[in-house]
Amino acid sequence: MNVLILSVTLWIVQAALALAMCLCVYRMVRGPRAQDRILALDSLYVCAMLVLLSFGVRTGSTIYFEVALIIGMLGFVATVSLAKFLMRGEVIE
Amino acid sequence: MTRLLPYPILTACLALMWLLLAGFTSGQLVLAVLVSIGAARALKALGEVSPPVKRWIRIAEFTGIVLYDILRSNIAVAFILISGQRRASKSGFVTMPLKLRNPAGLATLAVVLTSTPGTAWLDYNSARGELLIHVFDLVDEQVWVDQILNRYEKPLLEIFE
Amino acid sequence: MWYSGLLAVIVALPFAGAVLAALLSSNARNAEAWLAGTVAASALAITITAFPHVSNGGVIRHTIEWVPALGLSLTFRMDGFAWLFSTMITGIGLLVVIYARYYMSPKDPVARFYAFFLAFMGAMQGLVLSGNLIMLAIFWELTSIFSFLLIGYWHHNQAARDGARMALTITGTGGLCLLLGFILIGQMVGSYDLDVVLASGDLIRSHDLYLPALVLILAGTLTKSAQFPFHFWLPNAMAAPTPVSAYLHSATMVKAGVFLLTRFWPVLSGTPEWFTLVGLAGLSTLLLGAYFAIFQQDMKGLLAYSTISHLGLITALLSFGSPLAAVAAIFHMVNHATFKASLFMAAGIIDHEAGTRDMRRLSGLFSAMPITATLAMVASAAMAGVPLLNGFLSKEMFFAEAIEEHQRSLLDGVAPYVATVASAFAVTYSVRFIHTVFFGPKPTDLPKEPHEPPSWMRRPIELLVILCLVVGTIPALSIGPLLHAAVISVLGDRTPYYSLSIWHGFNIPLLMSFIALSGGCVLYWLLRNYLKTCEEGPPYFRRIKGQRIFDKVLVTVSWRWARWLEGVLATRRLQPQMRLLVAAAVGAGVWAMWGASSVLPQLTAHGLDPVLGVLWAIGAFCAVSAAYQAKYHRLAALILMGATGLVTCMSFVWLSAPDLAVTQLLVEIVTTVLILLGLRWLPKRDESIPPKFDYASRFRRHRDFALALAAGMGAAVLAYFMMLTPVPKSVGDFYLQRAYSEGGGTNVVNVILVDFRGFDTMGEIVVLAIVALTVFALLRRFRPAEDSAQLPYQQREQNEQDSVAQDREVGETLQDYLLVPSIIMRWMFPVVVLFSAYLFIRGHDLPGGGFAAGVTMAIGFLLQYLAGGTRWVEDRLRILPIRWIGVGLIVAAMTGMGSFLFGYPFLTSYFQYTEIPFIGKVPTASALLFDLGVFSLVVGATVLMLIAIAHQSLRLRTRSSRGGVEGGQG
Amino acid sequence: MELVIAAAIGILTASGIWLILRSRTYQLVIGFALLAYAVNLFIFSMGRLRVNAPPVLNGSGPVDVTAYTDPLPQALVLTAIVISFATTALFLVVLIVSRGITGSDHVDGREG
Amino acid sequence: MITFSHADVPLWAAIVGSAFLLIGAGLTLIGTFGLVRLPTFYERIHAPTLGTSWGTAGMVMGSTIIFTAASARPVFHEILIGIFVTVTTPVTLMMLGRSALYRDRSELNPGVPPKGADFSATEQDAAETRS
Amino acid sequence: MSFAPVHMTIAPILIPLIAGALMLFFDERERRLKTVLSIGSIFSLLGVATSLLMTVHLNGEPLALVYLLGNWPAPVAINLVADRLASVMLVLTAALAFPAILYAMERWDKVGPHFHSLFQFLLVGLNGAFLTGDLFNLFVFFEVMLAASYGLVLHGGGPQRVRSGLHYIAVNLGASLIFLVGIAMVFGATGSLNMAEIALRAESLEGFARPALHVGLAMLGLAFLIKAGMWPLCHWLVPAYSAAAGPVAAVFAMLSKVGIYSLLRLALLLPGDGAAFGSRVIFIGGAVTLAFASIGLLASQSMKRASAYFILMSSGTLLAAFGISVPGGTAGALFYLLSSTLAVSAFFMLVELLEREQDAASGILAVTQEAYGDGEEVEEENQEVGQVMPSALAVLGVGFALLALVLIGLPPLSGFLAKLAILTAVLGPGAGDLGALGARRTVLAILLLVSGLVALVALSRMGIRTFWAPVEPFSPRVTVVEAAPILILLAMLVALALMAGPVMNLLLAAAEDLHHPARYLSAVLGAERVPPYAGGGQ
C-alpha cells in the first residue's frame, strides 16, 4: 500500500515538475525580453532542484541531496550575474 | 572573545548547518565548531558588522506572521492563476516611504516581500528612503501600504533600531 | 710497403688547409698562396710516391668505419686510374694556386677564395679515391657545393649569382639522382663497396633494375660533365674567377662525370641502352659544343664550349664500349686537361692585362705579349689536334674508333662523319681564337695598355705547354706508363693492345684529320669577316639561350605555379579548416564502421524513464535553440546553454553519477559568469544587417547543416550500439573492490581521482594552472577595441541620471541597486566557505572532493566581487591566486613524492584509521593531502581567471578617469 | 533510456558542430561548450547506464561489483569536464583579446 | 549516507509525506503556469515565488517526513534547502526586477513609473496599468 | 634496475613540474632566478634522460623501465614506460629545450609574464606524453602540452600571433574532442586504458566491440594526424608556427613530433604490425603532406614561413616512411626525426635573427608594447642588451649554409644520412624483395628526391637573397647569447653525423622493439609492484 502510494505520488510529482520545467523553457525561448529568459532560467533551476529532491525520495537515498542543495545555495549566482549584466552591462565592476 | 568569535549567532548557525549536513556525532561536533569559527572569521575579513538586534522576542512573532502571510498569499495567487477570472484582479506599482534605514532590516523586509507571492521588491531609493514595489493583486493601494508599513516595517524597526 | 692511411691524409689535407685558410686574415695574399701551394704540393708528392704500388693493377685500400648499419664506410681506394686523376687534381691544383696568387686582385677577399678552392680540391680527391658508392656520392655533392661557392665568389655581380645557382641546381639534382642510382646498384649487388660492385658487372647488366639505375647514374654524370642537353650551365659558370674556370672547368669537376662513366664502364657498358643513351649524348655534345664555340665572342665562352665539345668526345668514346675506345677516352682526359687548363690561364692573362675578353675588341696582341701568345698558340694547336701535339694522338684514336662498328645502329653509322665535322669546327674555333686575338691591327680602345704578365703568372702555362709537346712527341716514354696503369686498372684482363706511336701510316683516321684541319681553316676563312662583328651566339640558335629558358622555367614552376598551387591547396581561414576536421572525423568513423552491420547488437527496448525523456526533450530543445540564437541573441544563447547544462547535470544524477552532477553544476555556474564577463568586450550585433541569402551562403549553410547532422547521427549511433553491447571486463571492478580496503574511501570515483589514477588528476590540475597563467598573461597586455573601450551605455546613462538628479551622487543608483543583495551575498560568504570545507572533507567517502570544494570556494569569492566590486573586495581580502596555484602544485607533487621516502613509487597512498579523542576513528589518507593540493590550485586558478577578466573593467576605469571621464564607483 | 541518452548525444553534437562551423567567435565558444557536454555524455555512456547504482560503497565488507555502476568512466568524465572548462575559458579570453586587437569578432580577425 | 526502500516507509508517513510533496509540486507547477500565462514581466515576476516559497517548503517537508520515518531517525538536512532558497531567491528577483525597470525606463516603455516619481505620479501609472 | 635509481623514470615529469611551480612564488622582476631554475631543471632533465637511455640501451635487459604509479598492479595502474624510443625522445626534448631557453634569455622571457613556468609545463607535457603507457593519461599529457603551447604561441602578443593562435586553439580543441571520443570507444570496446592491455585484448574481440575498437582507433589516429599536421588538416600549423616567438617555435618543432610518436607507438603495439590505423592511409597522407609542404616551401617568401613548412615536410616524410612499416625504414625515419627536429628548431631561431632586420614588426613591437604600454611594466624600459657579436653575418652565413645542407639532405651532414638510411632500408641492400609495397617504395624514393630538390631551390634562393644580393652587406645586431643556441644545435647536428654509427644501431634496436610488440607487452604486464603492499606480497 505505502509503496503504491509513494510510487504513484512520486510519479505524479515528477510529471508535474517536468511539465513545470517545460513551461519554464517555453518562457525562456519565447522571451520576449532578456529579463523574461533569466526569470525562466531561475525558476527552471528551482524546478530542477525539486525534481532532484523527489528523485531522492524515489530512490530512497540521500546521496543526491547535495546536488539539490548546491542548486538551492549557489544556483542564484548565475542568474544574479545575468541580472546585473542587464542593469550595468558588466558583471564585476 | 569577539576577536575569536566575531559572530556568535552566525557561528552557532553554521555549526548547526554542519551537523545537519554531516550528521550528529561527537567528532563532527568538534569539526563543526572549528570550521564554523573559521568561516565566521572569513566574514569578519569582509568587515561586516553584525546587526544590532534589540528585541529577540519580536523575531519569533514576526516570523510567525510572515509564514502565515506567505501561506495565505500563496493560496490567493495560486487561486487567481488557476481560476480563469484573471480580469478581476489588477496589478500595479506602489511607492511608499520607509522609516527603516538599517541595512539588515531592509534585507529582511526585502526577503519577506519577495518570498510573499503577490509582492515584488523593485527599487529602493536610499536618498529619499522610498520603496517601489509591484503588487500582483492590487485592489486598493493604501491597504498594501498600511499592511507593509504596520505589519512588517514596524516590527522590524523594533527589532533593529 | 706504402702506408694506406696516407690516402685518408691526401683527402683530409686540403680540407684542413681550407679551415686554416678561412681563419687567416682575408688580405694575407702571400700567406694564403703559400698555404694552398704547400697543401697541393705535399698532396701531390704523397700521391706520386704511391705510383709503384698501383702501376700495374695494384690497388691500395684504407677503410674507416662510419655507419656500418647502412653499409656506409669511408673506404679510400686508389688504383692506377684514381692515381692518374689524383695526380692531375693536385698537380694542376698547384699550378692554379700559383697562377691565382697573381691573378686575384688585392681588393678580393682571398681567404674565402683559397678556403673554397682547397675544400674543392679535397672533395675532388675524395671523389676519385672513394671505394664506397655512398662515400663517392657524398664527395660528388661536395664538389657541386664548393663549385657553387667558387662560381659565386664575386657575388656582387648578378651573373655570378645566377651562374652559381644554376650550376648548383643542375649538378646538385644530378647528384641526388646519382645517389638513388647507387642505392639501386646496392640493392642489386647487396653492397655499396666499389670492388664488390666492379666484380658483379654481369649480374647488374642482367638485372631488372639495370635500366633505372643506368638512367639515374647517367643523369648524374651527364649533368656534371655538361653533356647535351644539360650543357648550358657551364658557359654561365664562366662568371667565376679565371683560376676557378681553369681548375674546375678544364681539369677537374667537369671531368668527374667522365671519370665516373669510366669507373663504371666495366659494369654498365656494352649494352644497347648504354650505347644509345651515352652515345647520343656524347656525339650531339661533341658536334653542338664545337659549333657553338665558333660563334662565341667571349674568350672564356669559346673555351667553355670547346670544353663541352671535348667532353662530348670522351663520352662518345666511352659509349662505344670497346676497350680501345676506353683507352682513347682516358688518354684524351689527360690531354684535354693539360691544354685546356693552359688556355684558360692564357685567356685569364689577356683579360687581366688587356681588361677585356671580348674578341671583337681584342686584336694584334702578339707584339704586346709575344711569349703568352706563343704559349697560347701551341696550346690551341693541341686543342685543334695538330700533329706532334698530345691532342692529335687521342683524336687519331677517336677517329679510328669512330669508324669501327660497335652496335649496328644509326648512331654507329653517323659517328665518323660527326667526328670529322666536329673536329673541323674545333680547328675553326682554335684558329679563330689565335688569329683574332694575337694578329691583325693594333688594338684600339682597350681598358688597359696590354703587356706581358709577371713571369710567375706565366710559369704554370709554360709547364703545361711543355707537357703538351712532350706527350705529343714522345708519348710512349712520357705518358705511356701512367696511361697503362690507369688502363689496366679500369679494363683489367680486357686490356687491349694499343700503340702510342705518332705515325700509323696512311689510314682513314689520318685522312679524316687532314680533312678536318683543312676544312676547319677554310671554314674560318669564310666566316672571318662575319665573326669580327657578329653578336654573341651561333646563328639560328641565338634565340635559344639556355640561361633564359632555365630561369623562365625555374621562376614559372618554382614560384608562379607554387604560389598558385599553395593558394589552391591551403587556406588561411578557420571555417574551411573546421569543416575539414568534422568531415575527416565523419569519414574516419564511416571508414572504420564499414561492413560492421553484421555484428550490430539487436535493438532491445530498455525501460524508458519518461521523466528523463522529458528532461532531454527540454535539453535538446534548448541546445538547438542556443545554436540558433548564438549569433544575434548572445545572452539568450548563454541562458539556453545553461539550461542544457542543467539537464546534463540532472541526467548524471539520474544515471548514478552524483559526483559528476556536483562538478558539472558548479562548473556550469562559473562558466556562465565567465562568459558574461567576456560578453562585455564583444561588439554589438545588430540584427538590422540581414544575413546574406545569396546562393553561395545558402549552399554553405546547407553543407554545414548536413555535416552537423551527419556528425550528430554518427555520435548517436555509436553511443547507442556501445550501450547495447555487453560490458567487457572493465578495470572498474578492481577499483570497486579495492577502493575501501586499499584506498580507504567509499566514494570510488574520488578514490580513483586521488589515488588509483591520481596521476591524471595531477596532469589535470597542471592544465588548469597553465590556462590560468595564460589567461593572466594574455590580459596583462589587453587593449579593448574602440567601441568597447568606454563604460557600458547602461552605466553612462545611470551616472548621467544620478548627476542630473539634485538629491543624488553619481553611483548611488548602483549603491541602491546592490544595497540589499550585497548584504545577503556577504552573509552567504561564510556559508559557502563552510560548505566548501564540507565538500572537501567528505569527498573521499561521499560525492564532493577537492575540485568541487575548490570551485565552491571560488564561487564564494566571486559572489563578493559581484556584490562589492573589485576595489571593495581587494581592499578587504588579499587574494594571491598565483600563490594558491603554486602551493597547490607543490603540495600535490610533494604528497606524491612522500612515498619515495618509503621506497614506493610516486603517489603511493598511505592510509589508516587513527584514534582521536572525542572524534573517534577517523580515516587519515595521504590522498586527502593530495586533494588539498587540488583544492588550493582550483581555487587559485578559477579566481585568477575570473578576476583577470574582471580587472579589465577596473583598468578601463582608471584609464578613462585619467582621461578625465568620471567612471562610476569601482 | 539508452535511446534517450544516445539521441541527446546526437543532438548536442549536431548543434555544437553547427556552431563551430560558424564565423563568429562567440558561436564557437557556445559550440565547444555544447560539444563538451556531448563528449562527456559519450564517455559516460561507455560505462553503460544504471539507475540508482552510484559507485559509493556502503561501508566496509566484501563488495558486490554488480551492485554498482562502473566508476572509471565517471572519473574520466570528471577530468574531461575540468579540462574542457579550462580550455573553454582560455578560448574565451583569446577571442576577447583577438577582438581587442583586430577589432572584429570574426574568427579570421577580419570581416568577410 | 542513508538509504531505504519504499517498503520501510510507514503508511501514515507515506500519506502525509505524499500530501506535502503533491502540494509542493502542484504549487510549483501553478507558478510556472503563471510564468507562461501572465501578460507583463512585472506580473510574471510573482509567479516563481510560488515555487520558491511553499512549493519548495512542501517538497522539503514531504521528503523530511518520509526520510525521518523510513530511517527511524531525524533527517532534517532538507531544511537547509528551504532556508537557502528563501534567502537567495529575493536577491535574484530584486535585481532582475530593478534591471527590468531600468531597461523599460530608459526605453521609455509605457506602464512603468518614471525615475524618482512621487506618489501621485505612481497613482497615475497604476491607473494606466489598470485601464 | 641497474644503475638507474628507481624513480628515475618519473623524474622527467616531476623535475619541470616542480621547477615551474616554484617559479610561481617569484614575481616577474626576479627573472634571473627563474632562468637559473629553468636551466637547472633542463640540465637535470638531460642527465636523467641520458642515463635512462643508457640503462635501457646498453644492458638490453630489461627492455624497458616500467613504473607503476601508486604501486598498483600492472594492468590497472597508470604506468610509465621508458624504453629505447621514449628515452631517445626525452633526450631530444631536453637537448632542444636548452638552446631555446638560452635564446629566450636575451629578450623573449621579458616580453610576457610566466614564460619560464609555461615553458617548464610544456616540458612536463612532452615528457609525459613520451613516457606514459596509459591511453587516457596520454590524453591528459597532450592537454598539458597543448595548454602550455597555447600560452606560448600567444607569447608576445601582436595581431598576427593572436589571429593564428585563435585558429591553432580552435582546431586543437576540436582535435582533443575527437581524441576523447576515440579513447571512449576504445575503452568501451576493450574495457581497459592500459595500452598493453588494450593491445592484448584487441585480438580476442567479437561482436560490435571489434568495429567499435576500429572507430576508436580511427578517431585516435585522426587526432594524432591533426597534431602531426597531415594535409589537409595542417593549415593551422604554418601560420601559428611562423608567428610564434623564436624560442617557442624552436620547441614547437618537437610538438608536431608527439602526434607522430603516439601514432607509431600505438600502431605498432596493436596487432597487425602498423595496420591498426591503416598503414596505406598513413602512407598516402604522408606522401601528400610531403608534396604539399614542398609546394608551400617554394611558395613562401618569408623564411619563417619556410621553416614552418619544413616542419610539415618532416611530418610528411616521417608518416610516409612509417607507412611502409619495415624496421629499417622505421629506424631511418627515427634518425630523420632527430636530424630534422634539431635542424628546424635551429633554423627557426636563425631566421628570426635574420628577419629581425627586415621586419622589426611583431617581436620588437611586443617588447616596446610591453615596456611602454602599461604603467605596470615600466621597469622593462631599461632592458640590458648583451654584448654584440663580431662578424655576426659570417657566423649566421655559415650557420645558414650548414642548416641548409641538413634540411635539403645534402652530404655530409645528418640530413643526408637520414635520407640515405630511409632509402637504403626501402630500396637499397637489405631492403629484401621490392615486390612487396613496390609502388610505395618507389613513390617514397621519388618524393624524397623531389623534396630535396625543392628544398635546394628554395633555400638557395633565400640564401642568395639574404647573404649575396645586398650590395652593402647588412650587419645584423646579434648578441652572443642569441647566437650560442644556434651554434650549440649545429654542434649537435655535426655530432649526430659523426656518431651516426652508434646512433643508427640504437635506433635500429628501438625499431626492432617497436616491431616486436610482444617484448613491450611482457615488459609492461609483467611489471612487479614494490612489496610489501596491501593485500599480500611481503
Ligand code: NA
Ligand atoms: Na514576491
Ligand code: NA
Ligand atoms: Na547629483
